[in-house]
Amino acid sequence: MKPRIAIAGFQHETNTFAPIPTRYADFERGGAWPGITRGEAIFDVCTEPQIPIAGFIRGGEDFDLIPLLWAAAEPASYVTDDAFDRIAGEICERLASAGEIEGVYLDLHGAMVTESHEDGEGALLARVREVVGPDLPVAVSLDLHGNLTAEFARLASCVTIYRTYPHIDMPETGARAAALLARLLKRGKPFAKAHRQAGFIPPITDQSTMREPGGRLYAMLPGLEGNGVECIDLAFGFPPADIHDCGPSILAFGTDQGAVDAAADAMLAALHAAEGDFSNPLVPAPEAVRAAMENETDRPVIICDAQDNPGAGAVGDSTGLLAALIEAGATGACLGMLWDPDTAAQAHEAGEGAEINVRIGGTFPEIGGPPVETRARVEALSDGRFTCTGPMYGGAKSDLGPMACLALNGGAIRVAVGSVRAQNADQAIFRAVGIEPSDHRIVAVKSAVHFLADYEPIAARVIFAAAAGANPCSLTTIPYRRLRQGVRLGPGGPPFGGTA
Ligand SMILES: [Zn+2]
Incomplete structure (x- = not known):
C-alpha cells in the first residue's frame, strides 16, 4: 500500500510597507498563479504552471495523494486575519477529514505576515500540528525569500527551498520535497535539524542566482549534502518585512545532528564571508x-x-x-x-x-x-x-x-x-x-x-x-521598527537599533 499523504498550499509574500492589504478575495482570484483550488481539481489546475506542488505531485508517484486546498495571492501588505483564518481553517478541516494519513506536504512561501502573526507559516504549521499531532511527518517546500523563524523550523519535519532566483526551479523543489519525505518515512523517526540566521540583510536587487555571490552560494548546497545530511537549504529572505526574523536563514535536516550542525555552520560562514560581495546595483x-x-x-x-x-x-x-x-x-x-x-x-x-x-x-x-x-x-x-x-x-x-x-x-x-x-x-x-x-x-x-x-x-x-x-x-531607507537588535542593514550596513 502506498503511504497516504495529504497535500496543500498557501503561499503569500507579505510586504509590510505596502499600502494594499491582502484579502480573501485576492486568494480567490489568484492572478499569475491559480486562485483557490480545492480537492481533486488541484491535480489539473495546479500542474499546468511551474509551481512546487506540481513537482511534488509528479515526484510523489509512490504516494497516495489526498489533495486538500491550494491558494496564493499576488504579494501585497498584511494578509487579513479573515483571509488567513478562512484558508488555514479550511486546510485544517479538510486535513481532519482526510482519514488515516502517513504524512503531509505543504507548498508554502515563508514570508507570509498576517495581521496577527509575524510568522504566518509558523502559525499555519501550529494549526496543522493541532490536527495531526507533534510527530506526523510534515514536509514543506519554500520560496527562496522566506524569513524563517526557529518556531517554524521546530514545527516542520523537513524543508527544502528554491535554489534559483529568478525562481525557475519550483517544480524541482517540490519533487525534492517528495523525495525527502519518502526518506523520512522510510527512516521512521525524526530527522536531526539545524536553523541558522545571518547577521545581515542583503538587498533584494542583489540576490539573483544569475549574479554573484548568489550563484556560487547556492551552488554550494548540493556539496554539503550526504554523510548524514539529507538536505540543506538557504533562504535569502524578503527585506520589506518589518518583523523580528527578517533576513537570510539556513535550514538543514539529516540523520546525524553533528553533521547537520556542521553543514549549517559551513553555509552560514560562506554567507558571511560573501557579505562584502553583495552590492546594490540601483x-x-x-x-x-x-x-x-x-x-x-x-x-x-x-x-x-x-x-x-x-x-x-x-x-x-x-x-x-x-x-x-x-x-x-x-x-x-x-x-x-x-x-x-x-x-x-x-x-x-x-x-x-x-x-x-x-x-x-x-x-x-x-x-x-x-x-x-x-x-x-x-x-x-x-x-x-x-x-x-x-x-x-x-x-x-x-x-x-x-x-x-x-x-x-x-x-x-x-x-x-x-x-x-x-x-x-x-x-x-x-x-x-x-x-x-x-x-x-x-x-x-x-x-x-x-x-x-x-x-x-x-x-x-x-x-x-x-x-x-x-x-x-536600499536597506537603510526602509523604516524598520521591529527587526532584531544588531542585524546589519545591507552588506556592511549599520546594525539595527544601533548596537554592534
Ligand atoms: Zn521569491
Whole structure:
C-alpha cells in the first residue's frame, strides 16, 4: 500500500510597507498563479504552471495523494486575519477529514505576515500540528525569500527551498520535497535539524542566482549534502518585512545532528564571508533612461523599476520611470505592466484607434509619484487572458482583466496598462497587447529580479533603476521598527537599533 499523504498550499509574500492589504478575495482570484483550488481539481489546475506542488505531485508517484486546498495571492501588505483564518481553517478541516494519513506536504512561501502573526507559516504549521499531532511527518517546500523563524523550523519535519532566483526551479523543489519525505518515512523517526540566521540583510536587487555571490552560494548546497545530511537549504529572505526574523536563514535536516550542525555552520560562514560581495546595483531612474538612450545595438536595453515591483508587494502603478522616459524624450520605448483598471476601462470604452486624455497610475502619489496626465492613442486592447511563455511562468494562465496598449508622444512610448496587479517577468504580458519587446530600444518592466529569466536573453544590457515605490531596495531607507537588535542593514550596513 502506498503511504497516504495529504497535500496543500498557501503561499503569500507579505510586504509590510505596502499600502494594499491582502484579502480573501485576492486568494480567490489568484492572478499569475491559480486562485483557490480545492480537492481533486488541484491535480489539473495546479500542474499546468511551474509551481512546487506540481513537482511534488509528479515526484510523489509512490504516494497516495489526498489533495486538500491550494491558494496564493499576488504579494501585497498584511494578509487579513479573515483571509488567513478562512484558508488555514479550511486546510485544517479538510486535513481532519482526510482519514488515516502517513504524512503531509505543504507548498508554502515563508514570508507570509498576517495581521496577527509575524510568522504566518509558523502559525499555519501550529494549526496543522493541532490536527495531526507533534510527530506526523510534515514536509514543506519554500520560496527562496522566506524569513524563517526557529518556531517554524521546530514545527516542520523537513524543508527544502528554491535554489534559483529568478525562481525557475519550483517544480524541482517540490519533487525534492517528495523525495525527502519518502526518506523520512522510510527512516521512521525524526530527522536531526539545524536553523541558522545571518547577521545581515542583503538587498533584494542583489540576490539573483544569475549574479554573484548568489550563484556560487547556492551552488554550494548540493556539496554539503550526504554523510548524514539529507538536505540543506538557504533562504535569502524578503527585506520589506518589518518583523523580528527578517533576513537570510539556513535550514538543514539529516540523520546525524553533528553533521547537520556542521553543514549549517559551513553555509552560514560562506554567507558571511560573501557579505562584502553583495552590492546594490540601483541607479536613479533619469540616469538609467539616459544610459539606455545611448543604446545603438539592435537589442533593447531592459530597465527594471525594481522599487515598484508588484511581485514584491508594491502597487505597480508608480510613475517615476514613465515620467523619466517622457522627460528625456525617449523613443522606441515600452513600459509595462502599469496597474490602472480605470485607464484600462477608459481605453476599452473608447476603442482601438481612439485618442484619449488619460491620467495614468499614481494611486498613492506619496508612495509612487503623481499620475501622468497626457494624451494617448489606444493602440490595442485585450481581455488580459493569456498563457505565459518564459522560463519561470511558462504554462501559467494569466487573467489580468482588461488591458490596453497606450501610445504616448506619437508612439514614442508605449505603455501596457492592466487591471490586476502583476509583475512583468514574462514577455507574454507585453505581447497580450501587441507589444513585441525585441522591437523596442528600451523596455521598462515592473519587476526587481524575476524579469532576468525571460528578458536578459534578449537584452543588450540590463539596468536596475531606482524610482519611488513601495518596495524600497536600499536597506537603510526602509523604516524598520521591529527587526532584531544588531542585524546589519545591507552588506556592511549599520546594525539595527544601533548596537554592534
Ligand atoms: Zn521569491
